[in-house]
Amino acid sequence: MSIKEVLRMGDAHLLRRAEEVLSFDTLELHALLADMRDTMRALDGVGLSAPQIGVNQRVVIFGVQHNPRYPDAEPVPQTVLLNPVIVPLGNDTADDWEGCLSVPGMRGLVPRFKTIRYRGCDEKGALIDRTVSGFHARVVQHECDHLDGILYPMRMRDLRQFGFSDVLFPDGKVPEE
Numbered sequence: 001m002s003i004k005e006v007l008r009m010g011d012a013h014l015l016r017r018a019e020e021v022l023s024f025d026t027l028e029l030h031a032l033l034a035d036m037r038d039t040m041r042a043l044d045g046v047g048l049s050a051p052q053i054g055v056n057q058r059v060v061i062f063g064v065q066h067n068p069r070y071p072d073a074e075p076v077p078q079t080v081l082l083n084p085v086i087v088p089l090g091n092d093t094a095d096d097w098e099g100c101l102s103v104p105g106m107r108g109l110v111p112r113f114k115t116i117r118y119r120g121c122d123e124k125g126a127l128i129d130r131t132v133s134g135f136h137a138r139v140v141q142h143e144c145d146h147l148d149g150i151l152y153p154m155r156m157r158d159l160r161q162f163g164f165s166d167v168l169f170p171d172g173k174v175p176e177e
Contacts, residue, residue, distance in 0.1 A: 003042045004035050004053040006101045014102060015149040018051050018058045021082045024125035029059075033080060033123055036061050044069050045101050046076065047139050049146035052102050058083045060143040069099060072176055076136045081128060084120035084144050088113040089131065097174050098142060098152045099165065107168055109161035110152050112138045 007014050040048040047062030063078030092114045097107045115133040118140050
């Protein structure tokens, strides 16, 4: 379809709770998903939420096989997730470096639950129910935060671990967890 402009941190649209998707398998939903895929692909993203392109719906997409922004990331299946619910499995968290298409050129050290269960629907309304850990769990938590008006810097514990990627990592290598 088309590549959309990604809203950047500071835009009030990114700070609101998105609305539930009520209708599945519609032309409008398929068009939105096509725009989201095109936009994510063009920007080398591993995930994108509908609010990031100005659509106030509880829709996220994510997935990666190989990505230059996350060269050491484990593969995550291409997924459309509507109306997601996340349940942490345990209290164990891990800090790792995150970036965001809405916070371009920057990275921050963000705590996330190591293992989660997530549920929701795909674009046709079929149930998705997965238990995941590692990078997959991080991506899901990051994208679903957008649906509640949360950007990753809001999750950070220490803003000294937040900055421009090229300054934090002049050699271009982001340290692994």
